[in-house]
Amino acid sequence: MALKERPKPFLLPEYCKGCGRCLDACVKDCITMSDQINPLTGLVPVDLDLTNCNACGLCMDACPEPYGLRPAHEGEIQDFELEDPAKLFGVRPSDAPEPVDLPSEVLPLPRTEPLVIKGTYASALGALLAGCRHVYGYPITPSTEGAELMAKFLPKLDGTFIQAVSEVATVNMMYGTAGAGLPCMTFTSSPGFSLMLEGVSYMIGAELPGVFVDVMRGGPGLGNIAPEQSDIKLACHGLGHGNTQAITLAPSTPQEMLDLTMLAFELSFKYRNPVIILGDGYLGQMTGKVQLPETLIKPGIPKWAVYGDAMHRKNVITSIFLTESDLEAHNEHLNRKYAAMQVEVRSESYLCDDAEVLLVACNTPARTAKGAVQELRHRGVKAGLFRPITLWPFPVEALVAAMKGVQRIVVVEASAGQLEDEMRLALSKAGVRAFPEFESVRRMGGILPQQDEITAQVLGRKEVRA
Amino acid sequence: MSKASVFYDRFERHSHGEGLKGHATHYCPGCGHGLAHKFLADAIDDLGIQDRTVAVSPVGCSVFLYYYFDVGNTQAAHGRAPAVALGHKFANPESVVVSYQGDGDLASIGLAETVATAQLGAPITVIFINNAIYGMTGGQMAPTTLMGQTSSTSPAGRNEYMGQPLKMAEMIAGLDGPVYVERVALYDAKQRIKAKKAIQKALKLQMEGKGYSFIEVLAECPTHLKMNPEDTEKWVKECMEPVYPLGVKKDLTVDPWFKRNPPSFDGKKLLNLAGATSEQPERFCQGFPNQVAPHDVSLKLAGSGGDGAQTAAMLIARAAITEGFDATHIPSYGPESRGGTSYADVHVAEEEVLNPGSPTPDILIAFNAPSLAKFGPTVKKGGTVIYDSSVVSDAPALDPSVKLVPVPFTGIATDLGKAVVKNIVALGALQAATGLFPKETFLTSIRQALKDKCALIPLNEEAFAWGIKAVESLGE
Structure with missing residues (x-):
């Protein structure tokens, strides 16, 4: 088998940034810095004179640019189109396919x-x-x-x-x-x-x-x-x-x-x-x-x-x-x-159809509020519960529907008003301006609002603390 | 054939591949990244793993690795590439995952992920480009900046107040997880050949499932070291190398170990794990125990950790749900891991538990005096208080409508030879004192809970029976 001749280097001056790392790598001194600025790049590329080149390849290993110094192909065309490097650099191992969904x-x-x-x-x-x-x-x-x-x-x-x-x-x-x-x-x-x-x-x-x-x-x-x-x-x-x-x-x-x-x-x-x-x-x-x-x-x-x-x-x-x-x-x-x-958007409206007092709560406080609604109903207060299940997006349409005919709105939450802020923002964005002033039952620090606090708020006693 | 075909034909992602950017990197002239890219591309090509490769490029100059490499690409947050790489590797164990990181990324902000991932040892390959300076943000001090080296944040040179340069290859090699750690350089032809080989070896070890590999590359940053590329090469050799000696830091011979089966989606297996069964349980209740409280019974079980209040609460909740009711159980503990307070709120509802807390229970089971003193007064009028008369000598005065049921939980359990069954004695007392559920309901729940410890069933049945007997004897 005949030894294949190693390829000599080849360079498009446009892809050379002129760092000069190849200069040291060449023991035959084939590479020099050009004395002219390349007008396309504004950089000074290297010049190759391959008369003494023994195709050792070290210059190519020294070039940091993927399309910089490259092995020349057999019968390399020297007048190439800049925009057609595929022709210049050979065939790719495979083209990436167009992916499709693999369904669940x-x-x-x-x-x-x-x-x-x-x-x-x-x-x-x-x-x-x-x-x-x-x-x-x-x-x-x-x-x-x-x-x-x-x-x-x-x-x-x-x-x-x-x-x-x-x-x-x-x-x-x-x-x-x-x-x-x-x-x-x-x-x-x-x-x-x-x-x-x-x-x-x-x-x-x-x-x-x-x-x-x-x-x-x-x-x-x-x-x-x-x-x-x-x-x-x-x-x-x-x-x-x-x-x-x-x-x-x-x-x-x-x-x-x-x-x-x-x-x-x-x-x-x-x-x-x-x-x-x-x-x-x-x-x-x-x-x-x-x-x-x-x-x-x-x-x-x-x-x-x-x-x-x-x-x-x-x-x-x-x-x-x-x-x-x-x-x-x-x-x-x-x-x-x-x-x-x-x-x-998802939400639950519990006994809201005829409600005069609307409680709004989510998570565990919503269960407590549900208990409060039942107790209040026993006491003759037409209470209902609106429970947002999605907090973002906020179920504002369902809230507005639940608010219909309501005289009071009590927001029950274990925070300093974070749920109320979501309601206000959602109502404001929906252009709803007229609604009763929000009342609140808020606990923090790891204490959840209790049912008696909710009923006390609704029944008019503002402050009942355990 | 041309080499490094793993690079895109055209760098479309580099400013939409316009003009020269379609075939030139964004790196400055003489930058070491380009060489490391080429060696990585060569290795991927030589090993034939282009389709399987996922390259992870976090913040730093090399964040745009995905402009160039025709492989699966993921760009990550600053410092987090090893974590992202693990996420990819465990998603597809067949993939070959490369985390390509700079010094600020790997050795500063991402140090926790770097060390933890290396120690985890899962086969990924980390290429660490150490050029002793921050490139992308413009020449600030890196964790690997040399002593005395100037940067924009160490303008008079790095001194002892700024800490010492981090020797990552040695540090990583000191961990148990990695199988292969080497530091290489790019400053001359000989080093470049070594660098190329090291990167290839690191990928090969991953392909073979042998483990984690780490290649530190001493690289040049002419721009921020403010030198020409030739002088930068010299600087790496003369100044960096003495601080960061080149060579193999760790190279273990191991058998392939990383083999993972595809995840199981066997429904039966999952249901078994969850303890779900299609078998209908036997039911014994004739109806909801409205005599205790209409539609919703609220209980509180209170004691110290180890009294078994939570287990008893769980048994009540399970019994209720087996009978077709709704139930909830909320535990609460003191901050101690052992021996603190242990309270359980339980609700049993005919339809739906509305409020799962028990601030005013219908039934209180108290395992000690402080619990009885604390919660006794909260019990609803007409409610029931069952307490351990072995440890409570004087019951507090409660509302006269509240039924007090003293039962020696501890005494009975100790007589049976196991103090831990006092909670089951309490359940027997609960059954007898309130008729919450029929005896068989409780016993089924107890047997179900002990189905993996069958030997304990007779003792627990006995404890339950003694609890009932103790209440019955009170009425005599």
Whole structure:
């Protein structure tokens, strides 16, 4: 077999930045700096005189530019078109194909007797039923049981649970798995959620799905581990930097922890956007009746994923848009998605049809308020409850309907008015100006509003404290 | 054949590939990134893994890696590339994941992720470009900036108040997780050949499922070192290399270990894990115990950790739901991991528990005197208080309508040989004193809870029976 002659170097001066790293590499002194500025680049390229070249190739290894010094092809055409490098640099090993969606499958499950489980467990089961097999997390009370259950179950399902080094690492592991197109989630609580928000912003920017179950606790700072509705503001209006929004769900029973977790996965893939589930410490720990669905999801791979295979090679997951007009267009695209998400509003109206006093509450306080409605009805007060299930988008139309004929509105919450602010903003944006002055029953610090406080407010005694 | 076909034909993502940008990188003349890119591209090409490769590029000059590499690309937040890389690797264990990071990214803001990922040891490949300066933000001090080296944030030179340069390759090699760690350079032909080989080896180890590999590349940043490319090469050799010695820092011979099955979506398996069954349980209730409270019974169980209040509460909730009612149980504890207060609020409702808290319970089960003193007065008029008369000598005066049921939970349980069953004694007392559910309902719930510890069932049944007997004897 005849030895094939090694190729000599070849250079398009337009792709040479004139760094001169090849000069040292050449032992035959074939390369010199040009004495002229290249008019196309404004840079001084190198000149090649290959008379003494022995094709050692070291200059090519010294050139930092992919299209800089290159091996010349046999019979290289020397008068080339600048815009046709494919011709110049040879055939590629393969072209990246156009990816297609590999759809999810819905598998049947037999009907089972209701389980008696905690809210966090219900949420974890919901995630497993929704096809999530990748869970990352950092322990934080009162959300940790969810992660613990996943750590126990996932290995048996050949899934992945990794206890990350921090919440920051957690959200970025989610970014990776979501980028690969698979469902993933985490359990966290308020201080941990704060830490994740940078990553949430990146996920929104890069249009990645993922489910965050934030079992809210008392704040600010370390606060305590008792329930508060402390992160409504964060979830609805503070998901890290930039133009960010995500559907925010507020379950109020263990059953809803399961149902809304399943819904969250569906919505997060539908819109390619994270979904936040705000639980409260009570709900996370509360045991209740949970009926499993009769289907199980086996997830596919969406066409936009970077899965690490031939089909998805052409894809990129990024939130960088360096050109201003590109970033503006991207934000307009996000805004169109946010607008489309408005149809996902969900709420419950309990005895609102003839209500004169409307209570508004979500999460566990909504259950307490429901008890109060019943008690007030026994006492002859026409009370009703409006419970937003999506906090963003806020179910403002349903609220307006529930407010019809109402003389008083009492917002019941375990925060300093974060739910009320959502209502005000939603009503204002909807152009609703006329409504009774809001009254409130608010507790903080890990204390939830009690039923007697709600009834006392409604019945006219303002201050009843345990 | 041309080499490095892993680069795009045209860099469309680089300012839309306009003009020369379609075939030129955004790097400054003489920058080491370009060489590291070429060696990485060559390795991907040589190993035939272009389709399987996922390149993760976080913030730093190389954040735009995805302009150039025709592979799956993910751009990550500053410092977080190793975490993102793990997310990709576990999503598709067949993928070959490269985390390509600069010194600020890897050794400063992302240090936690860097170390944790290395120690985790899952097979990913980290390419660490160390040029001793921040490039993208414009020449600030890096964690790897040399002592005395000037930068825009160490204008008089790095001194002892700014900390010492971080030797990442040595640090990573000191961990148990990695299998291969090498520091290479780009300043001459010999080093470039070594660099090329090291990158290829690192990828190969990942392909073989052998583990985590880390290649530190001493690279040139002529712009921010304020030198021409030739002098920068010399500076790396003469100034950087003595601080950051080149060579293999760790090279373990290991068998391939990273093998992962595809996730299971077997419904039966999942239901088994969840403990869900299609078997209909036997029911014993004739109707809701309206004699205790109409439509919704509120209970509080209060004691210390270890009294078994939470287990008893759970058994009540399970019994209720088995009978077709709704129920909730909310535990609350003191801050101690062991031995603090332990309270349980339980509701049993005919249709739906509206308010799961029990601030004014219909029934209180108190396991000690402080619990009885604290919650006794909150019990509703006409309610029932069952307490451990073994440990409470004087019951507080409560509303006369409240029924007081003293039962020696601890005494009975100790006589049975196991103090821990005092909560089951309490359940027996609850059954006898209130008739909340039939005996069989409780017993089924207890047996169900102990189905994996069958040997304990007779003892618990006995404890339950003694609880009932104790209440019955009160009436005699």
